[in-house]
Amino acid sequence: MSLSVVIVGGLHADARRATVARLLADVPGGVALHHDLSTAPAGTVVRTVRDAGGVLSAGETPLVNDCACCALREDLVPELRRLADDGTTRLAVVELWDSVEPKAMAEVVVAGGLTVTGVLTAVDPALLLPCLGNGDDLADVGLAAAATDQRTVADTFARQLEYAPVLAVVESGEADEEDRELLAQLHPTARRVLVAAGESPASARAYARGTSSELVAAALAGFDVEAAAAAQHPACALLPAEADAHGVSTFVWHRRRPFHPERLYAALEDLTCAAARSRGRFWLADKPDTLLHWDAAGGALCVEPAGPWLASLPDAAWDLVPPVRRAAAALDWHPEHGDRCQHLVFTSPGLDRDGLAEVLESCLLTDAEYAAGRAAWQRLPSAFDTLLEV
The missing domain is CATH 3.30.1220.10 (CobW-like, C-terminal domain)
Structure with missing residues (x-):
């Protein structure tokens, strides 16, 4: 059994977790890997592997060059290879920490000889404008991935949103038509898949039994790292239309x-x-x-x-x-x-x-x-x- 790797990112943590829960519920034998970078100031990154039933394993990996993202890169590929060699896991969902950008991780995974079948950014439309209007440095809100991280909340979220060909839309109930329209205009070529908010693994499994999952289809549709990079390059980016x-x-x-x-x-x-x-x-x-x-x-x-x-x-x-x-x-x-x-x-x-x-x-x-x-x-x-x- 070949291992499919799906990357799920985004600053909207609740939306991201709901998306991952739905994927695990829909794909028997699927597991999710998450590296928590919030512990980086203490010198470590915590890795958790879980399936739809709960946590399977947890461990720490030390920082590399005082960079949490570097530690993630060093630890992620070996862990994915272990799952691939085991042969019992069909789907590995890489749930990125809040400020980690999917482009870098997708390129790392592919360079490691693994197959990325999908990159998704989870979005709550009600949080779209607040994120795009937030000029705070990631360091000031506790989301920096390294001591030298000079990114802002707004520019990080914009890149997360625009890189992914699939947007998992998880509405908190506060979104209106303006929010949804803003999302559509910011990334008009993205495939938008609705995901129910606040799903527990159990409720997600119950939902999945009665319906085919558009989310899984999008996650397994295939992903071209080179094409995705070209689509972001300023010289040939496919920019939104009027x-x-x-x-x-x-x-x-x-x-x-x-x-x-x-x-x-x-x-x-x-x-x-x-x-x-x-x-x-x-x-x-x-x-x-x-x-x-x-x-x-x-x-x-x-x-x-x-x-x-x-x-x-x-x-x-x-x-x-x-x-x-x-x-x-x-x-x-x-x-x-x-x-x-x-x-x-x-x-x-x-x-x-x-x-x-x-x-x-x-x-x-x-x-x-x-x-x-x-x-x-x-x-x-x-x-x-x-x-x-x-």
């Missing part, structure tokens, strides 16, 4: 002309606070060869280089570029600028589309600045150098 329903809007702004670095820098705070979530790619007139990644949540913005635009590379280098990246560039190629573009997406309740568009347009080069040409563009003040740590 939408407007139940008070929630997604505004897609796409232009070819480069940004004036000083004017864009001056507008960053307004643009960052304009939406619960914004992301995309952009280019600056003084850095025409650098693809820049825009990633904002919780009132904080991360801007970082994401490599070169393909148009800046010599032809010989194109063979080294992944096919998905070349295909994405070809679909959006411009005769003058190649794949260089502004492609920013803003999603939020109560979004001021017109105000956003006005600010963004004002940050582009004017007709006179644009006509001056690239040599003049590159003499513009490099306002982003400090932010980009150039």
Whole structure:
């Protein structure tokens, strides 16, 4: 019997536990592995293995390089291999601790020679906006995975949500249509599976006897680590499309002309606070060869280089570029600028589309600045150098 590994993550702990309980109830012989990183300050990580009936084993593993996530990586694959070699376990559910991101763990498991058949993020729609609006550092709320962890609640949750192709939706009863619509617009390509809240293993088993489980089907549908990574890369990410329903809007702004670095820098705070979530790619007139990644949540913005635009590379280098990246560039190629573009997406309740568009347009080069040409563009003040740590 081959072992299928399903990864279930998310900051919404109650939703995550309900999802794992349902999977264990639906799959005879399934087990769940959970590494509790809350004990990391004491120097250890606690691993628990359980099935639908309760805890099977528990143990501690020491920190590695003062990093709880490193300890998880060192301990998880051997434990999964032990289950695979035993041959009696059909499904291993890896229940991630609150702030652990599924991308890293999926890649670790696959690199260890095991098969990941699904990655799910468990979500309570009522908690969606509070999480995306929470700019607190993980360290300040006791959720840091290492002493050097500088992530925030908002950006961590956004990555957990957007990486997973399946969202296990566990409603606490407080969600409304706006919450559900926000979830749909933030990750429109995700498969959303409803899971009953507060299921005990016993009640989940009783429910499962009378119904086929869409959750199990989604968990075992298959998962491609390389495709998932490509879908998150700023150069070829499949960003949400325009939408407007139940008070929630997604505004897609796409232009070819480069940004004036000083004017864009001056507008960053307004643009960052304009939406619960914004992301995309952009280019600056003084850095025409650098693809820049825009990633904002919780009132904080991360801007970082994401490599070169393909148009800046010599032809010989194109063979080294992944096919998905070349295909994405070809679909959006411009005769003058190649794949260089502004492609920013803003999603939020109560979004001021017109105000956003006005600010963004004002940050582009004017007709006179644009006509001056690239040599003049590159003499513009490099306002982003400090932010980009150039």
